[in-house]
Amino acid sequence: MRHLSAAQVARLAGVEPGARPYYRALADGVRARIMDGQIPVRVRMPAERHLAEALRVSRTTVTAAYDLLRERGYLESRQGSGSWTALPDPASTAENPWLSTGGDGLIQLQSAAPPAPAALREAMLEVVEDLPRHAMGNGYDPMGLPLLRERIAARYTARGVATRPEQIIVTTGSQHALHIVLGLLAGPGDAVVVESPTYPHAIDAARQRGARIAPVGISHEGWRPDLLTGAMRQSGARLAYLMPDFQNPTGALMDDATRAAVTAAARRHDTLLLIDETWQELALDEVPATSPMAAFDTDSRVISVGSASKLWWGGLRVGWVRTTAALARRLALHRSAVDIACPVLEQLVVARLFDRLEETRAERRRALRASRAALVAGLREHLPGWTFTVPRGGGSLWVRLNGDAATRIAEAAAGHGVRLAPGPWFGLEGTLEGYLRLPFTLPPQALAEAVVRLRAAREHGPLGPALVPVPDALIAMV
Incomplete structure (x- = not known):
């Protein structure tokens, strides 16, 4: 050494x-x-x-x-x-910005999580009235409530992929879904292809299984099928984790031709595709129509993961997996080592919210468009050297810092009242130091203030924690 x-x-x-x-x-x-x-x-x-x-x-x-x-x-x-x-494991380091609860008084730009929509309260009141008839049994259903599985299956069918409730397993959020899929299908030494940058908790889940991670670079322009194909072939990948719908953090949207090519490559190289559709419902602009990745699947190798967290609310902790009926049952058996079932009340709430899907999408679209515009305008005015492509959906900008170091910016920003997740959190082995993910899921006023503080952090460096207090009104807004 x-x-x-x-x-x-x-x-x-x-x-x-x-x-x-x-x-x-x-x-x-x-x-x-x-x-x-x-x-x-x-x-x-x-x-x-x-x-x-x-x-x-x-x-x-x-x-x-x-x-x-x-x-x-x-x-x-x-x-x-x-x-x-060494480099820190994002799952365990004490500096992990994902572990912040927001109680430190900082503007929380480390998480791309929107607040609850207006429809949530009404849905909750309705299901409280409904709950007694669901309380006759023991409340344990490892597959999920039949009512919710029917709603999820119906949504996939409406999107062009015929789906039966038996193909759905309800999970405690999308992260739980990733863990049980990887826990069942990936073991120590198995290769797992991931995008770079990608959702950090997917990297955590693969690492915890002892998998070999094979990264494939992407940008706001999207994916290169030849690179994905090469990674599958050369690594002998058991699984490939991809986010084709407003990819986190780049916001890229995979077109149907690429979806078909990637699925065909996975078939040739015997790779299972774990497709994260967490942001799928959140197109903010007019975008070309795309089909679910499962629409190109001819041999049951596409496993789709969805979540209520972005369209509705992260506090519901409800996600799901769409796969074959046989694999759904195996996943239900496997999950018993971690939990038995999801909370009944939250499942009932999400089932009700499916009835308000278009209403919630419209509300989200209005709010996120306004916040995106505020963040874009603020960056162009105060930090014009930082560059980015405005995504047509999703919840964040992937910003190239053009000479600045993301970790240093994040350290300085904390001293100015803003908590960030720097680029290396979204990559492997210290890469992506030249990028920040900046979400636009907070209200416009909070984002405008955050950008002013980012400029001060970049120009003057850290002032130390709590030296720049966040006004109470802004904290309440965040």
């Missing part, structure tokens, strides 16, 4: 002698050099005693810095073997 001397680390970290607290400044300096590539990953770090001598500080100070780097996921250690640099 390569190693760095204490003198080299001291020089690379570049900590000013008067920095306070010194241990944190040292940890921040080492992390910054790892993220910009000057300190490579899997390089042995000097012993704490030697680095303390090179820096002329106490060993306790260096120990505290190393402890902080381990906590953040940038350092791994083993008794008797020393410490070496």
Whole structure:
């Protein structure tokens, strides 16, 4: 294993002698050099005693810095073997912005999750009246309530893919759906093709199964079938996880010709396609008509995942999988190791909301268009060097920073009252440092304020947490 001397680390970290607290400044300096590539990953770090001598500080100070780097996921250690640099696992690092609850008073731009629609309250009141007749049994149905499975199947049929309720299993959100599919169909060492950038929790789920991840680059312009085909062939992929409908985070929409080509390639190379349709219902502009990926499936290799979280509300925690009836039953058996069934009340609410689907889509379209316009206008005015393509649907902009480093911008933005998810969260091994995902799921006023704060963060650097308070009215709005 390569190693760095204490003198080299001291020089690379570049900590000013008067920095306070010194241990944190040292940890921040080492992390910054790892993220910009000057300190490579899997390089042995000097012993704490030697680095303390090179820096002329106490060993306790260096120990505290190393402890902080381990906590953040940038350092791994083993008794008797020393410490070496690493990149954090997004599922476990203490700095994971996905774990923020919003209680820190920051404008939450790390999550592309819209608030509940107007129809939610009415649907909830209706199902409370309905609940007693569903409470006669034990409430456990691993496949999901028949009523909801009928509604989901009917929606697929209306979209052009004939579907029976037996082909649907209801899950506790789309992330749960990904976990049970990967848990059943992917094992240690199996190759899983993923887009880069992609939905971070899909990477987490594949990693937890010990899968080998084979990334395929995409952009706002979309997918190249030859690259996807090559990745399937060369990796021998068991599964390919794709998001063809307003891909998160790029907003790209896959056309039917590409869908047909990718499905045909998966058939040739015996790869199962795990298709995430979480954003499918949220076209904001007129877009070419597209068919579900399952419409091009001739041998039952397309497994579709949907969710109530983006069209309706994330707090409902209801998702689903569309597959063959046989595989749906196997998934229901497999899920028993994690949970038995989804909450009945939430399933009833989502079944009611399917009756208001077009109403909710119209409401979402109005709100997201206004927020998208505010974010686009703010970026063009205040950060004109940052570039992006305005997506025709979905909930976020994939912004190229043109020279700025996403991790540094995110650190500085937190000191100005904005929480971000930088580009590396959406990729592998520290890639995508030149990008930010900026969602437009908050109200226009909140986004306009957030962009002003981003400009200040870029120009002046971090001010430290809580130095820029968010007004109470803005917090309530967020």
